[in-house]
Amino acid sequence: MSNRTPDRRTDATSSRREHSRSGPSRWSHCRKRGVDGSMRTDEHEHTEGRHSSFTTPESSGPVSRCAAASDWGSQVEDDEMRRDLHRDLQRYRRRILAVDAPHRERKASSGSSGSCDSKEEDSLETDEGVLLRRQKQINYGKNTLAYDRYIREVPKHLRQSGVHPKTPNKFRKYSRRSWDQQIKLWRVKLHAWDPPTDNGTQEDNEEQLDFGDIMDIELDFPTLTEPAPQAARTGVMEDPEGSGTPVKVQRMDTAAASDIA
Amino acid sequence: MSQIDGTETHPAVMENSTDEYRIQSFDPDTQMLLKTALKDPSSVDLEKVSNIIMDQSLKDHVFSKEAGRICYTIVQAEAKQSDGNVFRRNLLNRLQREFKDREDMRARSIHEWVCYVTFICNVFDYLKVNNMPMVALVHPVYDCMLRLAQPDALKNEEEVDCLVLQLHRIGEQLEKANSQRMDELFFLLRDGFLLQEGLTSMARLLLLEILEFRAGGWMLSSTANKYYYSEISE
Numbered sequence: 001m002s003n004r005t006p007d008r009r010t011d012a013t014s015s016r017r018e019h020s021r022s023g024p025s026r027w028s029h030c031r032k033r034g035v036d037g038s039m040r041t042d043e044h045e046h047t048e049g050r051h052s053s054f055t056t057p058e059s060s061g062p063v064s065r066c067a068a069a070s071d072w073g074s075q076v077e078d079d080e081m082r083r084d085l086h087r088d089l090q091r092y093r094r095r096i097l098a099v100d101a102p103h104r105e106r107k108a109s110s111g112s113s114g115s116c117d118s119k120e121e122d123s124l125e126t127d128e129g130v131l132l133r134r135q136k137q138i139n140y141g142k143n144t145l146a147y148d149r150y151i152r153e154v155p156k157h158l159r160q161s162g163v164h165p166k167t168p169n170k171f172r173k174y175s176r177r178s179w180d181q182q183i184k185l186w187r188v189k190l191h192a193w194d195p196p197t198d199n200g201t202q203e204d205n206e207e208q209l210d211f212g213d214i215m216d217i218e219l220d221f222p223t224l225t226e227p228a229p230q231a232a233r234t235g236v237m238e239d240p241e242g243s244g245t246p247v248k249v250q251r252m253d254t255a256a257a258s259d260i261a
Numbered sequence: 262m263s264q265i266d267g268t269e270t271h272p273a274v275m276e277n278s279t280d281e282y283r284i285q286s287f288d289p290d291t292q293m294l295l296k297t298a299l300k301d302p303s304s305v306d307l308e309k310v311s312n313i314i315m316d317q318s319l320k321d322h323v324f325s326k327e328a329g330r331i332c333y334t335i336v337q338a339e340a341k342q343s344d345g346n347v348f349r350r351n352l353l354n355r356l357q358r359e360f361k362d363r364e365d366m367r368a369r370s371i372h373e374w375v376c377y378v379t380f381i382c383n384v385f386d387y388l389k390v391n392n393m394p395m396v397a398l399v400h401p402v403y404d405c406m407l408r409l410a411q412p413d414a415l416k417n418e419e420e421v422d423c424l425v426l427q428l429h430r431i432g433e434q435l436e437k438a439n440s441q442r443m444d445e446l447f448f449l450l451r452d453g454f455l456l457q458e459g460l461t462s463m464a465r466l467l468l469l470e471i472l473e474f475r476a477g478g479w480m481l482s483s484t485a486n487k488y489y490y491s492e493i494s495e
Contacts, residue, residue, distance in 0.1 A: 072357045073350035075397035076390060083391045143344075 078132070085131050092171045093124070123173045134170040134179065141167075141187050150193040165189035282331040283324055287317065295331065298348075302339040307348040310335065315355050318380040325376045329383030336388060349388070353397070356381055360401050363408070375423045378405045382427040386434070394434055402435060403442045410449040415457050421464045425471045433479040447475060 069075055125131060141147060154164055168174075168182040278299060279285055284292050291313060298310045314332060318325040332352060339345045359366065359377055367374040382405075385398045408414060409424040428435075436443040453460070454468040470489050474481055481489065 072353035072395075072397045072401075073346075076349065076353055076395050077346060079396050080390045083393070087391075 081132060081135055082128065085128070085135060089126065089131070089171065096124075125171050125173050131170055134168075137180075137183050138167060138170065141183065141190060144190065145195050146190045146193040149195065150190060153193065282334075283327055284331070286321055286324060287313075298335050299331070299338060301342070302335055302348065303343045303345065307335075307339065308351045311348055311351040311355060315352065315359070315380075319359075319373050319376050322372070322376050322379065325380040326383060328380055329385075329387035332384060333387040352384070353395075356384065357401075360404075363405070367408075371417060371419055375419055378409065378423055378427065381405065382431050386431050394438055396438070399435065399438045400442075402431070403439065403446065406435075406446050407442075407449065410446055410453060412453065412457055415453045415464060415468075416459050418461055418464050421467050425467045428471055429474065432475060436475075436479075443475075447472070 069078060125134075150165065159166070165186050168179065168186055174182070278296055279292060282295070282299075284295055287295065294305060294310065295313070298305045298307065311332075314328055318328045332348075336346075336349045339348050360381070363374065363377065366377060381398065382402060385394055385402050388395060406424060406427065409420050414420040414424075432443070450468055450472060454465060454472065460468075466489070470481075470485075473485050477485070
């Protein structure tokens with residue numbers, strides 16, 4: 001199978017077929033079987049058919065983490081990510097210490113111990129496994145055309161909290177559910193910057209998105225859509241076959257049940 | 262390392278990369294493909310490029326000695342251009358597949374096996390991650406070195422030559438990554454030097470030199486240097 005980096009203007013229909021056939025979702029690496037029932041192997045072939053709004057063509061796709069990745073390509077990537085994480089962690093530590101310094105000085109003069117900076121340190125996430133997972137989730141989100149367009153359109157100093165998506169802080173302590181929810185909301189917000197399709201609407205993009213990923217975590221979908229464009233709701237809530245429950249939810253149900261840890 | 266920037270599209274400048282990366286042995290179309298991969302990686306099929314480089318490295322010993330360099334440049338160019346890893350991933354996984362079948366490769370052709378070891382060591386040398394060698398390659402490289410230190414391999418001058426050349430180039434880095442296995446390797450080399458029958462005198466000379474080289478902290482004293490290398494100039 002050729003790994004030719006596909007043209008960004010991929011054919012929407014064929015890419016959707018490809019994508020749902022092999023269906024690796026963000027959490028599918030924890031499942032032994034893919035959505036279509038076939039066994040997953042360690043050597044995870046890159047699905048070239050991802051829709052352009054989901055991920056930029058150059059991405060290497062999800063990596064199996066069930067057992068430690070046995071292929072050298074993944075091992076080196078993980079190694080690189082680990083090193084980058086440690087470097088980021090040191091930088092972040094320095095940053096929060098610098099921010100707390102003025103508070104510390106004031107407290108010291110009043111006689112109390114410097115509890116301010118240790119408080120920030122205590123809520124620091126340092127578990128490598130957790131950080132790696134979070135980084136990968138962030139990478140998936142940043143590896144999209146929507147993200148590219150967003151950062152080009154809205155420079156950091158013009159960003160308003162609440163309005164503009166903000167990357168969740170991987171170094172803060174959050175529960176798994178809370179973190180996954182933040183990621184989900186962040187990614188949904190980013191869809192506002194999806195490239196328009198040929199017919200001028202963004203509806204197609206939403207449909208072809210693997211909402212299965214998101215369904216894995218939380219089944220009460222209606223609460224999700226408040227920041228997202230109306231198109232997102234329509235894409236998944238409506239069921240073309242008319243059986244009532246969205247098809248994607250049905251398929252994910254059994255897998256999701258075992259996923260919710 | 263050449264700088265990759267927009268000015269390198271001038272024909273005269275492009276020509277330099279042919280020499281720099283030793284790609285003269287390729288046909289003109291392939292040369293063009295490789296040059297494009299160096300400047301504009303996302304415009305080419307990087308899996309194909311990695312296979313071309315790998316295939317040639319297995320055939321051409323001269324190319325395999327420096328092929329890591331062109332790989333490094335493509336990896337950097339791809340990372341810079343699109344934050345991608347496609348080339349590196351494909352290259353490493355192809356290396357891994359060949360590694361799995363190395364015993365068959367060696368049985369088929371000592372020359373190909375020697376080219377493979379040269380190439381993987383060269384990749385280890387050039388392709389660093391945050392200026393550190395790739396951890397994933399440390400054990401495989403050692404496995405190759407240890408294979409070359411086996412009795413049946415020491416009998417072939419071609420394999421001994423490969424072994425000592427690689428140790429000269431990456432021995433120090435390898436030892437830093439895992440000193441225990443280096444000790445293991447040198448136990449074998451000492452035994453081979455002392456006990457192995459059927460070694461050519463050249464093979465013995467190479468082994469003695471590498472023993473002294475490592476003992477001297479990965480360099481030769483000036484007197485040892487004179488002993489081993491001064492004859493060449495006379």
